[in-house]
Amino acid sequence: MASRVTSTTFVGRAAELAELRAGLTEAAQGRPAIAFIAGESGLGKTRLVAELERLAREDGMRVIGGDCVELGESELPYAPIVGALRPLARSGHEAFAALTDPARAALAQILPGLGAAETRTDDEATAQARLFDGLLELLELLARDDGLLLTIEDLHWADRSTRAFLVYLASSLCRERVLVVTTYRPDELHRRHPLRPLLAELERDARARRVELRPLTRAELGEQLADILGAAPRPDLLDRLFSRSEGNPLFAEELLAAGLDGRGALPPTLRDALMLRIERLSPDAQELLRVIAAGRRLDHQILSAACDFDPRGPAREAVAAQLVVADEEGFYSFRHALLREVVVDDLLPGERASLHLALARALEERAASLPNGGGAYLATGIAHHYLESGDQPAALAASVRAGAAAESVHANGEAAALYSRALQLWDRVPNAEELTGLDHVELLRNAAWTNDREHEPARAESYLRAAIAELGDSDPVRTAQLLELTARQQFNQGRSAAAAETRREALALLPEGPSGTRATLLAGMAKELMLESRLHETLEVADEAIEVARAAGDQVSELRALDAKGVVLFGMARYEEGEAALREAMQRSQQNDIFYFLSTHVNMADALAGAGRLADARKIAAEGLELAAARGTPRRWLMLLCAELAFEAGEWDVAEAALPSPGRPAQGTTFINDALRRIELALGRGDHDTARTLLDAAEDVAADTREPQWIGPLGALRAELERRAGDLEAAVAAIDNALDRLDFCSQDVARMARVAASGVRVHADAAVRARDLGEDPELAIMMAEGLLARVEACAEGERPVERAFLTLAHAELARARDEDDPELWAAAVSAWQALGRPYRAAQAQRRRAEALLAGGNREGAAVAAAEALAAASAVGATWLASEIEGFALRARLRLDADEPSPPSAPTATEDGEDPFGLTPREKQVLALLAAGRTNREIGAALYMAEKTASVHVSRILSKLDVRSRTEAAAVAHRVGLV
Structure with a gap:
């Protein structure tokens, strides 16, 4: 029989360890990350973490860690965070001395002994965020020299506050030398488990690492057993254990520990194998295991108060049997969560109630001797044990006290x-x-x-x-x-x-x-x-x-x-x-x-x-x-x-x-605000896919809002995105929807002016398209005129920004009427330059160049285009710079005075040949595109898949050297391709 239970050899996890080791290396170089180790119970998550911790210490990194605690419907606020930081706080680590005063005051709420906790109540809504900022500051200090590894085990039992902190970390870690490693059991995540959406969000992050553990192979299991037995296992024993354990290393170890060397019948389940080992202990040691099972993690003082005997001897026996471990702080806990579950399941109802009552009283006695009753962590444990004991009056009082204690550390969930829970108990308790x-x-x-x-x-x-x-x-x-x-x-x-x-x-x-x-x-x-x-x-x-x-x-x-x-x-x-x-x-x-x-x-x-x-x-x-x-x-x-x-x-x-680090810890209007900033940058740089994704998400969140500060910008940005894509109907719908919502109750003329001016631009595009197609542009012109009147009304009085939008609207209306006027565009350029907004000025300057060219002033158009290009490049507006370069190329304008004059613009020949090299099929697609058809409609008309139509459209835009469907249609009509 084996003399020990656990293999000392690290088996079968080389690839997984290498993945995590890479995360350590990157963290040490200032590229933080969060890793998620997923695996069913017994597959070796804790062992893998222990091996990673050993390697991190060898590399000189600081290692701290804590476990999430399962308390049924109760939750211990910040359980793994407190568990990880408490030893450092007690030892007076120098990082705590380096904390800023606000961070120290925030952390003192969950780590008594750091000083006076903050007492501000003026903004409870941000109090938890202040605590999270303090935690991040502390982690950065701990990681400053050689990096930090923070491990959080059993994330499937994580409390709300810990989950919230993980979301915060995912969005806030930037250059800190920190690697956070968590473990969880996928089989514990039922359909409505609160961890599921969090994992779905966090594991998609580019910096996240997911490591999924698989069962051991037969050869790997043989290597594990050889280390335990001191010699290679016999083939029949290996076959039997591999078949029964299905490669689960814990199951294989426990089968051997139960004395099953292949000669007898195997227990039907892993739980039976575990119980065989527990039943070998003395009665007092078994009773000790029951107390620890009820309390999860207990020190000698609490064990003494909860047991009817001196726990020292039984504790030594349980540790020697490798069922219980004692940590550096003097707390006893089960070596594996499955061992605890087996003991808990074996308790009779009366035994369970008595154990919890004894623990509740022992913890209550300790709380009475500590400042503030020991804080939220201890108060929540007392409430849990009283509830489990069936003492409803005590459970009610303890739940209310624990609720107040949780509030005090901003663990509002x-x-x-x-x-x-207290409300559920209220009617059952007379007083x-x-x-x-x-x-x-x-x-x-x-x-x-x-x-x-x-x-x-x-x-x-x-x-x-x-x-x-x-x-x-x-x-x-x-x-x-x-x-x-x-x-x-x-x-x-x-x-x-x-x-x-x-x-x-x-x-x-x-x-x-x-x-x-x-x-x-x-x-x-x-x-x-x-x-x-x-x-x-x-x-x-x-x-x-x-x-x-x-x-x-x-x-x-x-x-x-x-x-x-x-x-x-x-x-x-x-x-x-x-x-x-x-x-x-x-x-x-x-x-x-x-x-x-x-x-x-x-x-x-x-x-x-x-x-x-x-x-x-x-x-x-x-x-x-x-x-x-x-x-x-x-x-x-x-x-x-x-x-x-x-x-x-x-x-x-x-x-x-x-901008804050990417991520979505924000909710409601904060998320909308965050998304708007990123949408503007994405549109400016021509990243239309990102802009569309963010717009869709922000519009979902803002669907019911009545605040113009969100309605206006979202409407204007949606219209611009659809306008660039050539979907003028969608752009018009975005403008109409935004104005309808703004008109409902708002007097926000600033947002109305922006949206209405954007609408004039969209209708100007529609009028130009109508003329290119030989259709009547009057409806588009009339709509543009109506929107211009709205901008005029918004710009009355001393309103410099609204008046700048008005100059744009006047210039766009002239474009809609086929009277494009460079002087109107020059006025818009000057208005935006006076306000110190170069991107908007560059957009107007680009239009001024087009108006000058339409009026026959090629040299003026070249100068204006060059100025617009320089302004766009200076701010990083790659989309606008590309538009200007494409315009200059099509118009054969010299943007550099030293460049030779290019040839005149190409046109279709009399026999129908085109200078762009379009295939006959592409010409068919272009004709439908110029008629305003969508990719789906083009595909249906030409009997091709929508995706194929999209590919043709992309090739056409490339050959015509244009950036939008609208420009493609305009070029096609002007050079006689359709």
Whole structure:
């Protein structure tokens, strides 16, 4: 019989280890990644990780790791993260001393002993992000010298907060020398398992590595058994074990450990084989295993409190039998999760309840001796054990305490689950209010609040509705407060009309006179109206909110309302008043350490850019970004704003560098904002496939929004993408849809001007196409005229950006009328140059070159085209540069004064031959393309597959040296090909 259980030889995982070793090498070179090791229980995930850790230590890398913990429906917040960092924190690692103050305060919430935890409650929505920023800062410090390997095992049991942190890491790791390695069991991921969508998202990342473990081959199993037995196994034993274990190394090891050397009958399952080993232990050792199975990971003190005997001897026996291991911190746990599962499954109901009750009391006793009761980790464990013990009163009280503790570390998903459990227990416990220290309405409110923080507005609203119904008419002020929270959930679901009605209902319940609740309601209403650009309504409500807030002494509501007022004053072109209001809100918030001032930086910079003051806007945004970094506050919106303003200023490399790392940790409007910045860059560089993918995703998220800041840009960018593809009908539909949605309730003239001006351009293309086809262009011209009138209305007064769009619209209308005027385009160039927006100026300059050529001024056209090309190249607008070069080539213009004059433009000969080398089939396709047919329609007409039609179209565009279907049609008509 073998003298040991586990093989000391690392068998059969060379390729998998090489893949992970490559990840280590890249991480050490500043290319971080996340690796996912997938494999069923017993296939060697932990062994592979251990081997990788050994190699990492040999390379000088720091290695830390933690395990996810299964507690049924309970979850321990940040369990593997705390497990990985706690030993370093206890030893006083130098990285903790190097943390910034904001990072230290954030991390102190989950790692007591680092100092005072942050106590800010002004912006709970970003508190978890502050914690994640602190964790990332710590990982970077730990990895600074030789790199860092962070391992997280059993990801299928990961808590919500750990999953959220992984998403954050995937999008935030940039140049840190970090490799994160996780393990999970695919067989544990049922259809609705929360890890499934996360893995689907993260494993698609280019930096992600997925390693899937397979069973051992017969030869590999023989190598494993030879190491255990000390000699090569007999062929019959190897055959039998390979057949029974199916190459699972753990199963093979346990079969040998159970004394099965091939002479007796094999246990029917791996669990039976494991139980054979457990039953060989003494009664006390078996009881010890039961306690550890219930507690998962316990130290000597807790074991002593939960057992009726001295656990030292039985613990030594279990360790010697290689069933239990003791870690460096003195905690006992099972060598393999499957061993624990076998013991748990073997427990009788009464045994299970008694064990959990003993553990709950032991942990509660420890919590009483620790500051803050030991924190969320310990509180959640106590609640779990009381629930499993069947002590419902104790479970209720412990669940409420654990929910509050989870909230304190911003583990809102775990808190929501704990409050939900408490609500289920409430009616079963006679003195629930006395035990918990709160009433049922407050518990419902807590559940709603934490679900709101988890971006579950519909569920949060259902809890709030239940609380409101329970209150009835007994407490109007409290009902109004709950209605205010309900309105927030409705607005977050895109139901702004319902939110406004709910706020009015809440206001009607309040007694006359100023109060904090009234101020909060009015400020919230002002912000929501501001986001929908309902300017006059916002101004009226904001003024009332400011007055009430000042009387009630509610400075936060006052500054929120003042911020909303400043934004709408800018929207009314009352720039001086708007700037004064926003600067007051910004300065007072900063002076009083109210988080809201960073939001005002965003609004101030955006408003200044909309007023034509791009340089001032960039200064404010940069200042906000610097303050956010110093304060340890999430900076995503400020980063996106800096990227947006840099794009407008023509500094595209700066814009791209300012963007957060790719990924999709963002939700809702944050995702839309992120996508818009990337869409603009993709369109500018001609990456139309990326632009379309992002547009589709952003439009899905924005489907129900009523905010012009998303509706307008998405509509204009969709129209431009479809216009370039030659699908003018889709472009017109995008313009019409955006304007319809903007007209519904908005007074946002800035976005209306942009969309309407884009619409004039689309209809100008339609008019040109109609003339090329010999059709009547009057409808397109009439539509362009109508949209021009809209731009004129938007540009009334001192509105420099709107007036720049108006110059574009005038020039495009002239093009639609076949009166293309270089002077109108020159006015547009000057308008955009005056605003410091070179890309838009270059687009107008390109059109000016075309207008000059149409008027017979070839030299002027060449000069204008050269200037447009230089401007486009300077900003990195590869699409526009390509368009200009194609135009110059077709027109035979000299973009370089030293170039010889090219020959005149080619035309079709009298006998129908063309100078482009088109095949007869390509000419048939071109005729249909010029008629405005789609690839599908071309394929149907010519009896070819849509994909084949697409290939023909691509070849035609290449031969004609054009970039769009519209230009191909124009060239075909002008040179007589159709």
